[in-house]
Amino acid sequence: xxxxxTLRIALRALARNKMRSALTMLGIVIGVSAVIAMVAVGQGxxxxxxQQIQSFGTNTVMISAGSPAKRPGGARQGFWAVKTxxxxxxxxIQREVPLIxxxxxxxxxxxxxxFRNQNWYTRLMGTTGDYLAVRDWPxxxxxxxxxxxxxxxxxxxxxxxxxxxxxxxxxxxxxxTIRIRNLPFQVIGVLAPxxxxxxxxxxxxxxxxxxxxxxxxxxxxxxxxxxxxxxxSREASVAAVPQITALLRERHRIRPGEDDDFQVRTxxxxxxxxxxxxxxxxxxxxxxxxxxxxxxxxxxMNIMLVSVTERTREIGIRMAVGATEMxxxxxxxxxxxxxxxxxxxxxxxLGTAASGLISGFLGxxxxxxxxxxxxxxxxxxxxxxxxxxxxxRQAARLDPIEALRYE
Amino acid sequence: xxxxxxxxxxxxxxxxVYDLGEVKVPALRGVNLSVERGEFVAIMGASxxxxxxxxxxxGCLDRPTSGRxxxxxxxxxxxxxxxxxxxxxxxxxxxFQQFNLLSRTSALENVELPMLYAGVPSEKRHGLARAALELxxxxxxxxxxxxxxxxxxxxxxxxxxxxxxQPSILLADxxxxxxxxxxxxxxxELLELLNRQQGLLVVLVTHEADIAAHAxxxxxxxxxxxxRDLALxxxxxxxxxxxxxxxxxxxxxxxxxxx
Numbered sequence: 302x303x304x305x306x307t308l309r310i311a312l313r314a315l316a317r318n319k320m321r322s323a324l325t326m327l328g329i330v331i332g333v334s335a336v337i338a339m340v341a342v343g344q345g346x347x348x349x350x351x352q353q354i355q356s357f358g359t360n361t362v363m364i365s366a367g368s369p370a371k372r373p374g375g376a377r378q379g380f381w382a383v384k385t386x387x388x389x390x391x392x393x394i395q396r397e398v399p400l401i402x403x404x405x406x407x408x409x410x411x412x413x414x415x416f417r418n419q420n421w422y423t424r425l426m427g428t429t430g431d432y433l434a435v436r437d438w439p440x441x442x443x444x445x446x447x448x449x450x451x452x453x454x455x456x457x458x459x460x461x462x463x464x465x466x467x468x469x470x471x472x473x474x475x476x477x478t479i480r481i482r483n484l485p486f487q488v489i490g491v492l493a494p495x496x497x498x499x500x501x502x503x504x505x506x507x508x509x510x511x512x513x514x515x516x517x518x519x520x521x522x523x524x525x526x527x528x529x530x531x532x533x534s535r536e537a538s539v540a541a542v543p544q545i546t547a548l549l550r551e552r553h554r555i556r557p558g559e560d561d562d563f564q565v566r567t568x569x570x571x572x573x574x575x576x577x578x579x580x581x582x583x584x585x586x587x588x589x590x591x592x593x594x595x596x597x598x599x600x601x602m603n604i605m606l607v608s609v610t611e612r613t614r615e616i617g618i619r620m621a622v623g624a625t626e627m628x629x630x631x632x633x634x635x636x637x638x639x640x641x642x643x644x645x646x647x648x649x650x651l652g653t654a655a656s657g658l659i660s661g662f663l664g665x666x667x668x669x670x671x672x673x674x675x676x677x678x679x680x681x682x683x684x685x686x687x688x689x690x691x692x693x694r695q696a697a698r699l700d701p702i703e704a705l706r707y708e
Numbered sequence: 709x710x711x712x713x714x715x716x717x718x719x720x721x722x723x724x725v726y727d728l729g730e731v732k733v734p735a736l737r738g739v740n741l742s743v744e745r746g747e748f749v750a751i752m753g754a755s756x757x758x759x760x761x762x763x764x765x766x767g768c769l770d771r772p773t774s775g776r777x778x779x780x781x782x783x784x785x786x787x788x789x790x791x792x793x794x795x796x797x798x799x800x801x802x803x804f805q806q807f808n809l810l811s812r813t814s815a816l817e818n819v820e821l822p823m824l825y826a827g828v829p830s831e832k833r834h835g836l837a838r839a840a841l842e843l844x845x846x847x848x849x850x851x852x853x854x855x856x857x858x859x860x861x862x863x864x865x866x867x868x869x870x871x872x873x874q875p876s877i878l879l880a881d882x883x884x885x886x887x888x889x890x891x892x893x894x895x896x897e898l899l900e901l902l903n904r905q906q907g908l909l910v911v912l913v914t915h916e917a918d919i920a921a922h923a924x925x926x927x928x929x930x931x932x933x934x935x936r937d938l939a940l941x942x943x944x945x946x947x948x949x950x951x952x953x954x955x956x957x958x959x960x961x962x963x964x965x966x967x
Contacts, residue, residue, distance in 0.1 A: 304826055317812060561859040618808045620767065622869065623797020625790045701769050707809060 307628075311636040314608075323606045327599030327643035327683065333648025333677045334655055335590035338672045341656035343583025345666035350579045355570040356504070357493050358437050358531060360538045361568040362401065364394075364545060365527040366397045368561045384524040385553050385562050388512075391528050392515055397548055400541040404530040405432035406512050410520045414508060415480040416468040423464050424506050425481065427515030428529075433492075443475035443490030454513035458486040460496040461505040486510065522649055538567040591680075597644065598684035605637050605692035616696055617704025630697035637689020638682055645681025649674050715781075716876050716909050717743040717766060722775035724761050724932075735761040736772070737932035745876075746907040748900070750920035752955075753929035754877070760881070762929070763913050767800050767879045768792040780876055792889055797825050801870025801878045805863040805885035809854040815841060815865045816850040822873045840868035844898065860891035867898065878902070880912045896922040917955065921947040928958055935961075 315322040350672060355399045366386040391404045408427040413420055426432075433440070465474045474488045488536075495504040516523055528677045532538035549563055558577055564705045609616070624632075653669050660667040724736040736758045743749055761911065764770040765777060768784060769792075778783040783877040784795055802808075803823075809818045819837040828836070841850050844864040853861050863883060870878055884892035900922050902908045914920050921944055928936040936954055940947045 302828065614808070615810055618810060619821070620793065620823075621767075621796060621802050621808070622822040623793050623873075625793040625825075627790065628793075628825060702764055705769075705804065705806075 306634050307631055308639070310632055313637055314612075315639060316614065318608075321604060322557070322640060325600050326640055326647065327640050328600035329594065329644025329681055330597075330648040330651060332475055332590070332594030332684075333645045333681050334596040334652030335593050336587060336677050336680070337614045337649060337652025337669065337673055338655040338667075339590040340583060341585035341652070341667040341669045342659060342665060343579070343586045344668040344670055344673070345660070347576065347579035347583055348668050349666045350575045351572075353497060353570065354568060354575060356483045357499070358395050358435070358534050359568050359572055360402075361435070361530055362530040362531045362538050362541055363527060363564075363566045363568075364390075364530065364549070365564050365566075366525065366562070368564050379552040382510065383562050384522070386525045386528070390524065390549060390552055391525075393548060393552060394528070394530065394545055394673050398541055398544045399530050399545065401530045403431050403435050404528050405429050405435045406525045407432070407526050407527040407529055408512050408515055408520065408522065410515060412481050412519065414464070414468065416477065418697060419468045419470070423461075423506055423508055424516055424518065427471070427510055427512030427520075429512060432509065432529060436495075437531075439493045440495040441491045442473075443488070445509075447488055451511040453515050454484045454511060454517050456484055456514060456518070457510065459490040459492060459509040460488055460510075460699035461492050461507040463503055463505040464508055465491045481508070481510075484518060504547060532567075532654050535569055537549060539569050542567060592682060594680065598641070598688040601637055601640055601685060602688035602692060604640075605689055606634060606695065608636070609692050609696040612696075613704045613707040616699050617701050620699070620701035621705060626697040629699075630693045633691045633693035633696045634686065637693065641681045641685030641689075643686065645678055648681065649677055653679070714744040714746075716779065717741065717746050717911075718776075718778040719762075719766075720764065720776040720778075722762070722772045722777065723956040724758075724765065724770070725773045726770070729760075731919065735932055736765075739932070739934055741789075741927065741934060741937070743911065745909055746903070747925055748903045748910045748912070748923045749925045749927060750912045750914055750923035751927045751929060752913075752915060752917075752920055753935075754915065757929040758932040759929045760915050763879060763881055763911070766877070766911060767802060768795045786920070793825075797822055798873055799876045801867075801873070803863065803866045803870050803880045803883045807854070807859070807866050807886070809862055809865055809869075811854055814851050814853060815846060815857065815868075818854070818865055819869045821869060825889050826873055836872055837868070840872040841865070843871065843902075844868045851856055858891075859887050860894060863895050864885065864898070867895075867902075869883045871902070876909060878908055880910060882913075882914055883912070884916075892919065917951045918930040918948060921951055926951065926954070928954065930958070930962075 318532050364386070368385040386408055391406055394401055395404055405428045410425045410427075411422065412425050413422050429451050430445045433445050441462065443459070446455070446461055450457050460468070460474055468474070468479065469477065474491050477488050478485045479488060481487070492505070498504050512525070530543050550561065553562055555561065613618065619629060655667045656667045659665055719739050719790065721753040722736050722739040723734070726733040730751060739758070743965055751759045752760065763769070765772050768779070768787070772785050774938055775785065776783060779799060784792070787795065816834070816837050819840050820833045823833045838847065838850060841847050844867050846861060846864050846868065849857060849861060854865070857865065876948060878899070883893055883899070887895060891963065896919060899910055899912070903910050910923070912920070912923055920926055921940070923940060925939050926936070927934055935958060938954070942950070
């Protein structure tokens, strides 16, 4: 029999019991829309995590002073206590580790910052002009300081977005002068907002000054707290870790068996972990939602079995006039698949709408992916075939003589 | 056997045993029968005589346990289910006591049903179905659903459906069992007409003598065997008399056998 006729018979059979067909479809509708919405929420979270990671730069290699490992004396060497990381280390890395493309030093100090009657307690970071390139961080206004300002230890500052917004209410920060520890600093630039770091702190709540200025005029320290480097690729960032470790151990004269006085971390590890976590979440949400799709499928099977029993005589008549087992099986299978596909289509529409509502009302990031829609469509067709097969088989295996006699 | 091209049905030593697990019930115990084109055969017998079983085998709804069944010269006794479906579709038209039309489906679509499974394109299907309805005098009822038709009209639709694929055999299983006597004779006259005018082979299963009297040959069955197989001739009255005579004879034999 032609496919179009099979489809027509199926549609008519479904139209005959509109209420029943609609309720059966509802199971699939709920299942599919739940899958779409849940996966959208999960993938939205995944995307947000990825953006956060990218905001930090996936190729980034962080070298910080101090190590979490215990020293022989028993005291931990903290981030601030270790004075061995110096600018020459950075130069050595740039010279001897070709996997590293660029480095910028980092030294921190928390200070009160004043502009007219506004003040804010924030973190100062001393670095070089390369820092923005390492972090792939654009400016919103003005300029970054360069080598001249660093060499001359000039009092110039580039503000993070949060600081700029707090200190300068309705005023253009670039060109103004702020005071840090009673020293005047000229604001030469404002950075574009970057948001939270993967560790959750506000990366925009910073002020960047030349590291020379910070060391000489504010902190009085001549060592660095960290080096921020970028490797040529994400893979290179991982490969560079042992090379940097070996180089720094040699430079710091650490004997074999002794612990490092520094720590080398890549963003890649953090990224992998975060991505994995959010992927697991997507999977979890998706599989919970899939259970409702499964329940919808069982609903289809149930109704199809009822339908086969109810229509035993019809099956007998069709067989008597020449329908083969295959014809009958196909007819019932097409009915089940029509139910599930129709339900699936409605579910896709509802699920996409629900995702929109979730992002609109709850402000959660959602991402409805084409893949999720295709998978949902295929899955609902699959549910129809899987749960329709058994009832269709039952129908096809009826004995025509018995079926014709059925009351 | 297949030598005569007029021979449509040939049954050779047909046995059918129903296996009910512990007991085996023989329904046919060696039936031989041959029917030619243009015949009108009534199969009579009490319930349990095997006439329904034979009917199902002739209609390719069932297979014999042993023996041969040739239909239009083709051995159909061991066909697969799909092959039998095709035979039913092309060579056999059924009419039933219960009419067995699809409910909530128009007369026209009911008549089209066999052509749907034969793969006839829709244009041609509509035309042929209309022609078949016209043949049974229901051209103006083609859009009616079975529930909107009288019993006699429903049976006419069923006849149109049975004929639409131009079968070799029209199998009528108690076709008047659900009809009043006037409608019954109308239906039987229609079958007679089709038989006479188109040479349609009609095999009729009935237990009523006045229905069987429309046939020109009668086969009596009992206990899975053919007891009598003879021609009926003359007018309706004479045929009926002959039938009553045979039935009395058969009854007599039965009583004697019991004693």
